Amino acid sequence: MHANPRAKINLTLSIGPRGEDGYHSLQSVMLRVGLADELVVAFAETGADTLTVAGLPGCPVDGNLVLRAFGLVRQAIGHELPPLVAHLDKRIPMAAGLGGGSADGAAGIEAAQVMWGVGLSPQARAEIALELGSDVPFFAQGGDAALVTGRGEQVERLPSLEGSAGFLLVTPSVALSTAQVFARFDDLGSAAASESVTTELASALRAGMSGDSLPAWAARLRDANDLWPAAASLAPGLAALREYLEAETSQPWLLSGSGSTMFALYPSVAEATADGRLIVSAESELLEGAIINAVDLIGPDPNWRYP
Ligand code: C5P
Numbered sequence: 001m002h003a004n005p006r007a008k009i010n011l012t013l014s015i016g017p018r019g020e021d022g023y024h025s026l027q028s029v030m031l032r033v034g035l036a037d038e039l040v041v042a043f044a045e046t047g048a049d050t051l052t053v054a055g056l057p058g059c060p061v062d063g064n065l066v067l068r069a070f071g072l073v074r075q076a077i078g079h080e081l082p083p084l085v086a087h088l089d090k091r092i093p094m095a096a097g098l099g100g101g102s103a104d105g106a107a108g109i110e111a112a113q114v115m116w117g118v119g120l121s122p123q124a125r126a127e128i129a130l131e132l133g134s135d136v137p138f139f140a141q142g143g144d145a146a147l148v149t150g151r152g153e154q155v156e157r158l159p160s161l162e163g164s165a166g167f168l169l170v171t172p173s174v175a176l177s178t179a180q181v182f183a184r185f186d187d188l189g190s191a192a193a194s195e196s197v198t199t200e201l202a203s204a205l206r207a208g209m210s211g212d213s214l215p216a217w218a219a220r221l222r223d224a225n226d227l228w229p230a231a232a233s234l235a236p237g238l239a240a241l242r243e244y245l246e247a248e249t250s251q252p253w254l255l256s257g258s259g260s261t262m263f264a265l266y267p268s269v270a271e272a273t274a275d276g277r278l279i280v281s282a283e284s285e286l287l288e289g290a291i292i293n294a295v296d297l298i299g300p301d302p303n304w305r306y307p
């Protein structure tokens with residue numbers, strides 16, 4: 001079975017206090033965009049479930065959410081099931097705020113059920129998703145857009161954007177650990193500032209929104225990620241890169257999740273690509289080692305990639 005688990009961006013990310021379970025309450029409008037890994041799953045003859053990875057370097061096999069998903073589905077079914085062999089082609093940068101590992105994990109939950117011909121209850125699926133990580137319930141619900149609350153387990157599916165939309169994603173070479181960014185957020189004592197824009201954007205999406213009207217929100221969304229100060233203090237180059245991107249493109253640039261990916265919003269992928277070409281043409285050292293993707297909601301621009 002083949003799957004193409006797509007990445008997410010956080011259009012807003014409002015963070016509340018850390019709870020007794022160690023997780024922060026949050027509110028986020030999340031959107032799946034057209035940058036996907038490729039997951040292929042088949043039956044193995046004997047032995048344990050196995051995984052091989054290719055594509056972007058640095059993706060771990062041990063503890064990979066695809067393998068953990070297989071294990072948890074197997075455990076929930078509770079009887080002998082044949083081993084699975086999976087191959088993952090990584091195209092979503094890791095530790096980048098794009099939810100790549102979580103998207104793969106959610107795809108793993110689905111793939112295991114399809115392969116084994118079993119259907120877990122929605123509740124069992126939701127429990128497995130949350131056990132894999134706070135971003136996984138968003139991916140497991142299957143829709144393109146959602147208002148996510150709680151620690152990530154409450155997912156209100158929102159209508160997909162209509163028509164065209166474009167996104168330019170810049171992932172600098174610095175990887176950021178989500179746990180470390182949240183810890184720095186606590187140290188800085190930042191207060192949730194972006195609750196109202198989250199509520200308003202969710203309302204607009206609920207009412208039905210065209211993708212090409214999303215860029216009009218960019219100026220307000222720019223500062224609607226409460227993790228920005230924490231991410232920027234852990235990765236000092238991030239603020240300078242954002243200044244560069246904003247100066248070159250005359251667009252607001254947003255941080256996705258806990259970073260380090262930043263993105264800008266366009267009416268179509270053609271406009272995103274045009275700005276992609278523009279920002280690399282100056283050969284700035286700020287972009288050394290960066291991965292840049294121009295995408296729409298479904299996939300990347302087939303005619304341009306960087307590097
Ligand atoms: O759930 P996940 O394993 O992806 O979370 C990684 C880390 O991010 C957690 O250990 C926690 O430190 C932090 N986190 C948080 N609040 C959330 C989600 C994640 O503090 N809602």
